[in-house]
Amino acid sequence: MAVLTLTPLLRYAVARHGVPPGTDRRTGCDTCGAPIGPAHPWPALGPTARCGGCGARVGAPPATVELAAVAAVGVLLAGPPAVELGAAAWWLAFAVPLLFVDIAVHRLPDRLTWPAAVGTWLLLGVAALTGAGSAPWLRAIAAGLGLALFFAATTLLLGARGFGIGDAKLALSAGALLGWYGWSVPVLGLLLALTLSGLVALGLLVTRRAGWSTHLPFGPYLVLGTVAALLLVR
Known part of the structure; x- marks a missing residue:
């Protein structure tokens, strides 16, 4: 292949x-x-x-x-039709290594999150210019910013108990990709990510693997929740 x-x-x-x-x-x-x-x-x-x-x-x-x-x-x-295929492919090219890096060392490096966001926004902009119109692109940008602000706010308010700034940077691209399809889709992606992470954390607590349960990286669940939401809305 x-x-x-x-x-x-x-x-x-x-x-x-x-x-x-x-x-x-x-x-x-x-x-x-x-x-x-x-x-x-x-x-x-x-x-x-x-x-x-x-x-x-x-x-x-x-x-x-x-x-x-x-x-x-x-x-x-x-998933996406050809006009949005480039943006989805670009995002996945960065989301896959980010998933493994976050699992390994609990961080989402800027050298991967920022290009993911910029490229996703630009390619969705191309999709808007080639026929989709400005409305879905503006909604995508607003959704990416809104989701990122949500993650950043939890960091500022809750400190180590909140999400990390790296999660907020990843949300810039994940939220935009989901927001292209409607306001409810980023919410669906976030709920799926939270549900999955909660189930894993519960499983780790039940098996008494406290070291993992107290320092569970969220990036992989954000990636998986985004992918799941994309598949569900297509």
């Missing part, structure tokens, strides 16, 4: 940015220092996720990025 030829770039983004806050982006294997990047073919960029030098695992678990990429293509095929 052609999409699998792009997964090394997604794995590179996960390995590169999947580091704790305040840490330089990863440039090589944590164990032996073997370099990563497009100029350095490296098995960790493939499904095995193993360093060619020492065999250590780097980045997302084996085959997970590939499965996520195939699922993303399925969303595109079953």
Whole structure:
């Protein structure tokens, strides 16, 4: 499948940015220092996720990025029409690595969230100019800003108990993509994300995995809630 030829770039983004806050982006294997990047073919960029030098695992678990990429293509095929396809594809290209980075180190780096937002807004603007009109684009922008402000407000009011600023930045693109289809769709996406995260947190509490239940990253649920809402409205 052609999409699998792009997964090394997604794995590179996960390995590169999947580091704790305040840490330089990863440039090589944590164990032996073997370099990563497009100029350095490296098995960790493939499904095995193993360093060619020492065999250590780097980045997302084996085959997970590939499965996520195939699922993303399925969303595109079953989801938006051609005029909005570019915006959805752009967003998913950043949402997939963001999901894995947030799971790994509980952060959503600016180098991925900002391009996701800018590209999604611009491509939806192109869709508006090519026939959809300005109304859905303005609604999308307002929805993205509104959802982002909601997340940011919880951070300001609740501190560590609220959502993170990274979640607010991701919401700029997720909210816009959902807002294109109507005012109720971002609400649906948010409710799905909250429900899913609540169920997972409850499961972790029941199994007494308190370390996860008290520091549960929300980015993956925002991504999954957005995807689910997109599929439900099509």
